[in-house]
Amino acid sequence: MRKLKILVDMHVFDGKHQGTRTYLKGLYAELIPIAKNHHFFLVANNIENIKNEFGEHQNVTYIPLKYHNKFYRLLIELTLIIKKHEIDYSHFQYITPLFKKGKYIVTTHDILFEQNEFKKFFPLKYRIINGLFFKYSAKRADILLTVSEYSKQKISKLYNIKPKHIYVTPNAVEDTFNLLDTSTKLNSLEKSNEKIVLYVSRIEPRKNHLILIKAFIELKLHEQGYKLVFIGSNDLPDTELIKYLESNKKLLKNYVIWKQNVSFKVVKQYYANCALFVFPSLAEGFGIPILEAMMFNKKMIVSNSTAMKDFNLPKELTFNPYDKEDLKMKIRNILSRNDDYQKEYDMILSKYRWENSAELLFKIINSHHV
Numbered sequence: 607m608r609k610l611k612i613l614v615d616m617h618v619f620d621g622k623h624q625g626t627r628t629y630l631k632g633l634y635a636e637l638i639p640i641a642k643n644h645h646f647f648l649v650a651n652n653i654e655n656i657k658n659e660f661g662e663h664q665n666v667t668y669i670p671l672k673y674h675n676k677f678y679r680l681l682i683e684l685t686l687i688i689k690k691h692e693i694d695y696s697h698f699q700y701i702t703p704l705f706k707k708g709k710y711i712v713t714t715h716d717i718l719f720e721q722n723e724f725k726k727f728f729p730l731k732y733r734i735i736n737g738l739f740f741k742y743s744a745k746r747a748d749i750l751l752t753v754s755e756y757s758k759q760k761i762s763k764l765y766n767i768k769p770k771h772i773y774v775t776p777n778a779v780e781d782t783f784n785l786l787d788t789s790t791k792l793n794s795l796e797k798s799n800e801k802i803v804l805y806v807s808r809i810e811p812r813k814n815h816l817i818l819i820k821a822f823i824e825l826k827l828h829e830q831g832y833k834l835v836f837i838g839s840n841d842l843p844d845t846e847l848i849k850y851l852e853s854n855k856k857l858l859k860n861y862v863i864w865k866q867n868v869s870f871k872v873v874k875q876y877y878a879n880c881a882l883f884v885f886p887s888l889a890e891g892f893g894i895p896i897l898e899a900m901m902f903n904k905k906m907i908v909s910n911s912t913a914m915k916d917f918n919l920p921k922e923l924t925f926n927p928y929d930k931e932d933l934k935m936k937i938r939n940i941l942s943r944n945d946d947y948q949k950e951y952d953m954i955l956s957k958y959r960w961e962n963s964a965e966l967l968f969k970i971i972n973s974h975h976v
Contacts, residue, residue: 609644610643610645610971611691611693612644612645612693612694612971613649613684613691613695614647616648616650618699619650620650620651620652620655625715625777625892626699626700629715629777632778632779633775633963634646637964638660638666641665641971645667646663646665646666648668649668649669649670649684649687651670653670669691684696685705688703688707692708694709695708695709695710696708696709698710698711699715700714700739709748709749709974710748711749711971712749713752714740714751714752714761716891716892716913717740717761717764718812718889718891718912719732719736720740721760721764724889727812727889741765745765749974750771751772751774752772752774752775753913754774754891754913757913758772773966773970775963777894777958778962778963779955784877784878786874801832802876802882803818803822803834803884804876804882805834805835805837805885806837806838806899807837808838808841809836809839809841809847812888812889813888814927815847816844816846818884818933819847819850821937822861823854823857823861824930827937833862834861834863836864837866837876840866880899882907883906884933884937885906885908886907888909889911889912890914891912891913893913893914896917897955901955905945906923906940909924909927911926918954919954920947920950922940923936923940
């Protein structure tokens with residue numbers, strides 16, 4: 607087999623931390639060393655960011671992007687780079703350049719905004735623009751990837767693509783994720799192992815923060831010394847959440863803690879120190895924080911909606927994210943018991959390893975280029 611030139615658009619490393627960044631980091635940190643016969647061209651505006659993540663390799667060339675404008679990058683700059691370096695395969699997240707040169711690998715992580723039951727959670731402009739670009743890019747991909755069986759089914763149905771043409775390269779967590787930086791500490795107010803209920807997710811309506819706040823207050827966990835900690839950026843205004851917080855400001859101010867722009871080292875400290883992890887999201891294409899909490903062997907209660915079903919967690923650890931009483935019952939039960947789910951977590955985590963996803967992508971590329 608001849609040596610392939612593979613370009614990876616890594617512009618997501620120029621912005622804030624997000625799921626696509628975790629995916630690219632995990633996938634290519636494993637793929638680059640095992641695909642030594644192929645040469646990788648990693649592109650971003652700030653190549654120092656990606657150099658820090660991936661290091662120096664003989665089969666890697668870093669190429670800086672000159673322009674930050676998304677449309678210029680997709681319309682002109684990436685196409686010129688592909689042509690100049692005679693790239694065989696180019697890997698994009700969701701959206702490809704308009705003019706095709708060489709073969710395209712596309713990862714469509716989810717299309718929740720296309721699903722009738724979740725459209726209300728996404729702005730109309732977002733739905734129209736991304737609806738056109740996502741479908742167009744997925745259909746012209748030479749290799750189409752996604753991150754969960756749930757997303758695969760939805761992409762196949764809504765974009766009319768045969769399931770056999772969609773490959774699942776799941777998200778995962780690094781084996782060393784649960785190693786802590788001992789120099790990073792939580793302040794005394796928030797570090798008690800028994801007292802933190804944690805949710806790690808950006809803030810937007812479909813993430814369903816409000817049901818957890820209401821359950822927390824109605825169970826009177828604040829009177830038992832618990833604090834509710836949310837970690838994540840405020841991406842889309844949740845008007846119902848804002849209204850509730852404003853009208854209950856006095857009650858919540860000492861018990862509900864919001865953390866934004868937190869380093870990953872600190873996030874891991876919260877995982878390590880929480881008594882319970884709750885993931886009440888209404889809709890996800892995957893749900894990486896669930897695996898992260900498993901790495902710390904934490905008690906958890908997880909929504910049984912959309913891609914979260916793929917994890918096959920024990921029933922007592924899942925709940926209907928539209929049913930507050932179900933959530934309250936599950937929280938009450940798990941906090942009253944000392945059950946250990948390490949065995950179940952290990953079984954789940956063994957399926958979600960970056961090396962598995964990287965090896966699968968390596969085989970797919972090679973089989974397409976025989």
